[in-house]
Amino acid sequence: MDIITIESHSSSAVTKVVFEAQRYGVEYGNLTVTYTNGLTYRYSNVDVEVITQMLVEGSIGRVMNECVKPIYECEKLSEVA
Numbered sequence: 001m002d003i004i005t006i007e008s009h010s011s012s013a014v015t016k017v018v019f020e021a022q023r024y025g026v027e028y029g030n031l032t033v034t035y036t037n038g039l040t041y042r043y044s045n046v047d048v049e050v051i052t053q054m055l056v057e058g059s060i061g062r063v064m065n066e067c068v069k070p071i072y073e074c075e076k077l078s079e080v081a
Contacts (some may be wrong), residue, residue, distance in 0.1 A: 018033075
């Protein structure tokens with residue numbers, strides 16, 4: 001399984017992004033995102049190109065708002081304590 005982790009120190013919305021491919025060589029996987037408000041969500045069957053776009057553009061929040069949230073199903077994994 002391939003895992004890509006991005007820790008963000010510059011995003012005002014996102015602190016951490018983890019992409020987990022279902023198995024080696026697969027171009028789709030689960031994207032787990034922790035927001036600055038403490039909530040964590042998992043987006044399913046996300047194209048690995050989304051991660052590439054985050055890395056190249058450097059704007060995690062914009063990519064999340066334009067390319068992830070309106071397209072992929074998500075599940076809330078944690079609540080704010």
